Amino acid sequence: MTSPADKQAALVESGRRYLYPNYRQPALVIERGEGAVLWDVAGKRYLDFFAGIAVSALGHGHPALVRAVSEQVARLVHLSNYFFNAPNVRLAELLCKKTGMDRVFFSNSGTEAIEACLKLARRHFWAAGQPERLRVIAFDNSFHGRTLGALAATGQGKYKEGFGPLPNVTHVPYGDARAVADNMAADVAAILVEPVQGEGGVLPAPPGFLQELRRLCDQHGALLIADEIQTGVGRTGTFLGVEHDGVKPDVIALAKGLGGGIPIGAMLCIEKVSGALPPGSHGSTFGGNALASAAALAVIETVDSENLLAQTQTKGERLARALASVQERYPKLITAVRGRGLLQAAVLSADVDARAVLGKLQDAGLLVTIAGAQALRFSPPLVVSDAHIDEAVEVLARVLAGVA
Ligand SMILES: *Cc1c(COP(=O)(O)O)cnc(C)c1O
Secondary structure (H helix, E strand, O other), X not given: OOXXXXXXXXXXXXXXXXXXXXXXXXXXXXXXXXXXXXXEOOOOEEEEOOHHHHOOOOOEOOHHHHHHHHHHHXXXXXXXXXXXXXXXXXXXXXXXXXXXXXXXXXXXXXXXXXXXXXXXXXXXXXXXXXXXXXXXXXXXXXXXXXXXXXXXXXXXXXXXXXXXXXXOEEEEOOOOHHHHHHHOOOOEEEEEEOOEEOOOOOEEOOOOXXXXXXXXXXXXXXXXXXXXXXXXXXXXXOOOHHHHHOOOOOEEEEOHHHHEOEOOEEEEEOHHXXXXXXXXXXXXXXXXXXXXXXXXXXXXXXXXXXXXXXXXXXXXXXHHHHHHHHHHHOOOOEEEXXXXXXXXXXXXXXXXXXXXXXXXXXXXXXXXXXXXXXXXXXXXXXXXXXXHHHHHHXXXXXXXXXXX
């Protein structure tokens, strides 16, 4: 009989031998989850405060998601977009009602949703007789995905190194409306912005910034594209992150939390640009298939039925307050606490080894991620309990006591 620990060690060894080595997984294998708790193959328990990078909005094993996916997998999984399927049509309608958009194109991931946004912007102006409008303005420190188009828009050199020439995107400092205004010209098709820079270190847009971008787009006839892949579907306490600023974009990208872990992304847009991508010009084999759509429907319906937007606001405040009190105890280790809703960060000071802290938190049974260089990002499932929030922050305090 092999022990659970031996079984886990053997899996880690095979993973390190056979998987493409583009990630740096620690020596454990997660086997199952329940709510905001995960267990590895060796039986160790972890608090899940990363939710698969802000994806598992309903946590693990939520009955509504389990039921929706189980029923749909038995009825119909996939068709392609050669035909309508019912969950997909219902999801499109629900998303339009939730966001004020008019049309939805479905993809399988965030980067594909961004790719669709960028192609839509280019082809919209091409079809309107302005083929010179190709340029996109995006922001330093942004993250938009890994396909060549989304990578071009990403404002962090570490993701782009070695991939050669990319489409022309102008990057300006996040929050600097003046710099955007200075770069607006007749060749700008779109401004692409995250309401909170997630991967960049959990940086909320400064007050008034998104409104100013809206104004500049209107003034110059460019499209405002909101990358809501991390902030959307309730993560910040409103359905969309831009609602905090009262701004309506022309185009929105969703993914991450949308399917609660089943891969699905979406590009939503206003009617004005609905002719930009006619049949044949863009598409996806899997995008919006019946299974993924049923999952997303269950997520959105549960966000409503369990009042998760209000919950996310109060739980987010509880988490932020608790993190701030840890900062008060260890002001030399934590320099800032920032975020919105259940997307929060405790920023470690520059001389703290963030990866080492991450490893110690994991040993102590708390899973979080690093965003930017030094931010410990807390993005638990939206269904996380107060008790788990308190427990997670106690683990952080204990680990920092050992570092101090
Ligand atoms: C994760 C993320 C993406 C990329 O999504 P993938 O599903 O990993 O392709 C794009 N933009 C933002 C803001 C993200 O957080």
